[in-house]
Amino acid sequence: MFRLALAFLLLTHLAQAATSAPVTTERDTATLVSETDAYAPGQALRIGLRLKMTQGWHTYWSNPGDAGAPPSVEVTGAAAGPIAYQVPQQLRESGLTSYAYTGDLLLPFTITPPASAHGPLTLGIHATWLICANVCVPEEAQFSLTLPQGTPAPSPEAPLFAAADAKMPRPSPFAAHITQAGLLTLEAPHVKLREVKFFPEAPGVFDQGVDPAVQNDGAVISLQLKPLHPLDAKAHVGGVLVITDQGGETAALSVDAAPGGSPAPAVPAGPGLLEALVLAFAGGLILNLMPCVLPILAIKALGIARLSGAARAHVRREVAFYTLGVLAAFAVIGGVTLAARAAGDAAGWGVQFQSAAFTASMAWLLFAIGLNLSGVFQIGAGLAGTGQSFASRGSFATGLLAVVVATPCTAPFMAAALGAALSMPPLAAMLIFLALGLGLAAPYAALALTPGLARLLPRPGAWMDLLKQILAFPMYGAAVWMAWVVSQQTGSSGLLAVLAGFLGVGFAAWAFGYAQMHEGPRLLRLASLAGLAGVAAVLVSLAVAAPAGAGLALGDGAEAFSAARLAALRAERRPVLVDMSAAWCVTCLVNERVALAPAAVQQAFAKHHVAYLKGDWTRQDPDITAYLRAHGRSGVPLYVYYPAGGEGEVLPQILTEANVLAHVEG
Numbered sequence: 002m003f004r005l006a007l008a009f010l011l012l013t014h015l016a017q018a019a020t021s022a023p024v025t026t027e028r029d030t031a032t033l034v035s036e037t038d039a040y041a042p043g044q045a046l047r048i049g050l051r052l053k054m055t056q057g058w059h060t061y062w063s064n065p066g067d068a069g070a071p072p073s074v075e076v077t078g079a080a081a082g083p084i085a086y087q088v089p090q091q092l093r094e095s096g097l098t099s100y101a102y103t104g105d106l107l108l109p110f111t112i113t114p115p116a117s118a119h120g121p122l123t124l125g126i127h128a129t130w131l132i133c134a135n136v137c138v139p140e141e142a143q144f145s146l147t148l149p150q151g152t153p154a155p156s157p158e159a160p161l162f163a164a165a166d167a168k169m170p171r172p173s174p175f176a177a178h179i180t181q182a183g184l185l186t187l188e189a190p191h192v193k194l195r196e197v198k199f200f201p202e203a204p205g206v207f208d209q210g211v212d213p214a215v216q217n218d219g220a221v222i223s224l225q226l227k228p229l230h231p232l233d234a235k236a237h238v239g240g241v242l243v244i245t246d247q248g249g250e251t252a253a254l255s256v257d258a259a260p261g262g263s264p265a266p267a268v269p270a271g272p273g274l275l276e277a278l279v280l281a282f283a284g285g286l287i288l289n290l291m292p293c294v295l296p297i298l299a300i301k302a303l304g305i306a307r308l309s310g311a312a313r314a315h316v317r318r319e320v321a322f323y324t325l326g327v328l329a330a331f332a333v334i335g336g337v338t339l340a341a342r343a344a345g346d347a348a349g350w351g352v353q354f355q356s357a358a359f360t361a362s363m364a365w366l367l368f369a370i371g372l373n374l375s376g377v378f379q380i381g382a383g384l385a386g387t388g389q390s391f392a393s394r395g396s397f398a399t400g401l402l403a404v405v406v407a408t409p410c411t412a413p414f415m416a417a418a419l420g421a422a423l424s425m426p427p428l429a430a431m432l433i434f435l436a437l438g439l440g441l442a443a444p445y446a447a448l449a450l451t452p453g454l455a456r457l458l459p460r461p462g463a464w465m466d467l468l469k470q471i472l473a474f475p476m477y478g479a480a481v482w483m484a485w486v487v488s489q490q491t492g493s494s495g496l497l498a499v500l501a502g503f504l505g506v507g508f509a510a511w512a513f514g515y516a517q518m519h520e521g522p523r524l525l526r527l528a529s530l531a532g533l534a535g536v537a538a539v540l541v542s543l544a545v546a547a548p549a550g551a552g553l554a555l556g557d558g559a560e561a562f563s564a565a566r567l568a569a570l571r572a573e574r575r576p577v578l579v580d581m582s583a584a585w586c587v588t589c590l591v592n593e594r595v596a597l598a599p600a601a602v603q604q605a606f607a608k609h610h611v612a613y614l615k616g617d618w619t620r621q622d623p624d625i626t627a628y629l630r631a632h633g634r635s636g637v638p639l640y641v642y643y644p645a646g647g648e649g650e651v652l653p654q655i656l657t658e659a660n661v662l663a664h665v666e667g
Contacts, residue, residue, distance in 0.1 A: 019156035021126075024142040028132050029054045033124075033144040034107070034158040039151035043116035046153060047162055048146070049109040050074060050084075050128050052102075058134045059101040062089035064204045066099035069137070072108055072130035078123060082111040087168040088241055088253040089200060098209040100200055101133075107165040123147045170241045173254035175222070178261055179238045180623035183207065183226035184564055185258055186631070187242075193217065195245045199224055199256075202239035206232070214565030221631050225564040225624070235260055274429050278436045285440020319396045324442040326400020328435055334404070335434030339427050357490040358543040360585060361499050363405065364483035365506045365536060371476030372507065374469050378514030403441065482587075489584040489619050491543070498539050505536040558606060562616035564624060567643075574646045576611045576665070581629060581639040584619040588654065589638040596656035605665045 021033035029052050036047040050072065052060060061069040063086045072084065086108065089100040114122050129141040175187040185199070197215045201207050206228060213224040222244075232238065238258045245251045372378065425433070480503070488496035509532030516525040560566060562579060570577050580597065582589035596602065597613075606613060616625045618637050629639055632651060640652035642664045653660060 019146075019148070019158050021144040021146045024144075026140065027055065028058050028134075028138060029060075029140070031128065031130075031140070031142055033126055033128075033146050034161060035146060035148060035156055036109070036159050036162045037153035038148070038156040039153050040114050040118070040122050040148045041153055042114055042118040042150070044153070045111050045113045047109050047111055048076075048124070048126070049107045049158075049162060049165070050126075050130075051158075051161065052106045052108070052130065052132075054103060054106065054132065056103075058132050059092065059099075059103045060106065060130050060132050062086055062100040062102070062200070064100055064200065064202060065131075066092075066101075066204070066209050067097040069099050069101070069133065070131045070139075072128065074108075074110060075127045076112055077125040079112040079114045081113075084108045084110045085165075085169060087165055088170055088243060091198070091200075093210070096210065100209075107161045109162055109165055119150065121147050121149050168253075170253040170255040173242065173256045175254070175256075177256050177258040178627075179226075179232065179258040180261070180627055181228075181232045181234055182622075182624050183228040183232065184624045184627050185213070185224040185226055185238070185256075186627060187222040187256070189217075189220070189222045193247050194222065195247050195249070197222065197224060197245075198243040199226065200241040200243070201226075202241075205229065206238070214563075214568035216564055216568045216571070223564055223568075223627070223631070225568070233260070274425065274432070277425070277429075277433050281433045281436035282440040282443075285437040286443055288437075288441050289444055320446050322396035323400040324439075324446050326397040326402075327404055327442040328400075328438040329397075330401045330404035331434045331438035331441075332431070335431050338434075339430055357487050357495055358540055360483050360486050360490070361495075361502060361543050362540060364480045364487070364499055365502050366402075367476045367483065368480040368503055369506050369510060371473040371480065372510040372514075374473035374476060376470065376514075377510045379517055400442065404438070483585075486585045486619070487543070495543060498543050502536045502539045505532045505539065508532040509536070558603065559613045559615045562614040562625065562628075564628070567614060570612045570614075571643060576609060576645045577614060577643040578606075578611055578661075578665075579614045579616065579628075579639075579641040579643070579649070581616040581618060581625060581634075581637045583617065583637050586618075586637050592638060592640075592654075592656040596658050596661050599658050602658055602661050602665075605662055609665055611665055 019035040019038050024031045031053075032051045034049050034051050036049070040046055052072075054060065061071050063071045063084070065071055071086075074081070074084065087102070087106070089102060092099045092101045112124070124144075124146045126144045126146065127141065128144065129139065131137055131139050173187070175189045177185065177187045179185045194215070194217045197213070197217075199213055201209070208227040208229055211227045213226050215225075216223040237260065240256050240258075242254045242256045243251065244254065484496060484499040484503075487499050491498075509529040512525045512529035512532065516529070559580075562581070567577060567579065580593075582593065584590075605611070616622070616628065618625050618629075629636070632639060632641065632649075638654055640654075640656060641649040642652055643649045644664075650664070652664065
């Protein structure tokens with residue numbers, strides 16, 4: 002009997018060895034517990050702060066939210082790691098949002114006894130925590146826990162650690178990115194969700210009282226968070242994502258979102274390389290017919306007229322240099338795009354026109370070309386270069402300019418090709434960009450390959466001078482349009498700067514031309530340089546000025562696009578048309594006038610309660626860039642129609658009234 006009693010006392014002592022003496026208040030009971038009943042020198046083991054809270058009281062997560070403080074522990078006698086936090090719950094009181102715990106909580110952390118330890122190990126642990134209900138009370142306790150040396154085995158408290166582990170977030174298997182505007186995207190193919198919650202790792206970064214708008218298309222999960230200030234463009238954002246799928250299964254994922262745009266577009270069946278090359282060539286070919294290429298058609302028309310009657314070798318040389326200019330421009334655009342993609346930055350077709358300084362410089366260049374065609378000054382016989390010494394350089398420059406001015410337009414087939422390029426290896430992507438260039442240059446290059454075409458051209462004559470002057474006016478029109486684009490980006494001050502630049506370019510052209518035609522004094526040539534210097538000063542002011550323009554007008558019935566608004570409308574099961582556009586995109590403006598503005602379309606929108614969301618990419622917008630990439634696009638326009646309760650369908654880039662009505666009323 003004595004031996005049984007002694008054994009019972011011994012077992013009780015061993016059981017208690019893994020638990021400290023409790024510290025009890027009316028709010029909670031705190032103890033320190035060990036996962037094992039013994040320790041081995043130099044071998045890590047887990048200790049946990051256990052808080053059994055009275056009903057109505059709570060303590061806090063590592064990010065406490067709008068108010069509160071996280072628990073902390075200080076260990077003597079062994080090296081200690083950080084607290085491992087379970088997934089918290091969200092509490093909202095009096096307009097404040099907290100991330101907290103209630104009930105029975107275990108906060109485990111790892112300790113490593115010294116390798117030289119011998120005999121019983123006594124740990125001194127000082128813990129602090131904040132516990133709140135209607136009031137908040139800071140609490141602290143000094144715990145002492147002694148573990149015998151030996152072979153570690155699970156203690157009676159080990160199930161507490163197993164239960165805590167089950168509530169810990171696991172590393173996310175999905176690649177995650179976040180924009181400076183707070184759009185968090187995860188590449189999650191074949192995942193359909195019913196509910197998503199996000200707990201940010203760092204406090205003071207997001208407005209935690211605003212639930213993120215969630216969009217899930219079965220390929221990408223998008224959460225529009227609300228940053229308190231623009232996020233650091235180079236910083237990662239961590240947190241815990243709790244997702245519940247359609248079957249009710251819940252998982253907690255630890256997310257580390259890389260800065261930049263969304264992950265590579267998850268396009269289920271994108272074109273292969275050969276198909277993308279064919280699409281790119283066709284898109285470049287059709288690009289010749291797009292309205293933004295009209296000014297360059299003027300230069301091409303002059304060049305074609307000039308080639309009539311020329312020797313075949315001369316024709317080939319001109320065409321070859323024009324083609325080289327086109328390919329060089331596409332190679333530069335492709336290289337910059339791929340470099341930006343590698344750096345995680347936004348890149349796409351026509352993004353250079355998001356810079357007011359670039360757009361203004363193009364307006365002045367086109368204005369100068371128009372003055373040259375009007376005869377105000379001469380460089381060869383126009384930018385295309387009629388003089389023998391300027392012929393090859395003029396043709397090469399014409400090819401460069403053709404690509405630069407063509408970028409505000411996106412032709413059919415181009416979107417799929419460019420989207421494929423952004424998801425392919427660099428070499429394949431560059432081949433796609435060059436195929437676009439070959440398509441753009443093909444009609445002009447046909448003159449070199451088909452001598453019969455050149456013989457059909459009219460012979461040079463006096464009519465060419467008249468044609469040259471007439472073709473100046475498309476240049477002036479393009480310059481006016483680009484001035485309007487700058488006004489959309491920067492407001493009236495930007496428009497005034499462009500007009501002042503026109504004045505400087507005009508003065509420089511007149512002074513240079515007068516000196517040419519009248520053998521004027523050197524002073525006039527210097528005056529021409531002074532005019533160009535004034536233009537350069539205006540350009541610098543535009544480059545450093547903050548954007549102040551209102552952007553594209555929304556129009557009747559349209560709302561500004563945001564991922565949050567789109568998600569809310571889809572949750573209401575309303576049909577939605579998303580229109581991604583830009584002031585510098587001629588195709589976009591034509592589509593809006595021809596296919597979206599007609600009364601029949603607007604009446605159909607009203608009849609079927611279609612919400613019209615318009616995204617303005619005139620200036621850089623990371624959320625719109627992310628949306629474009631999520632749909633495999635690198636530029637505008639993009640039109641996506643979401644039927645009530647259905648998935649989005651991408652509409653053609655060249656819209657017609659009949660096409661829009663077929664989707665709305667179908």
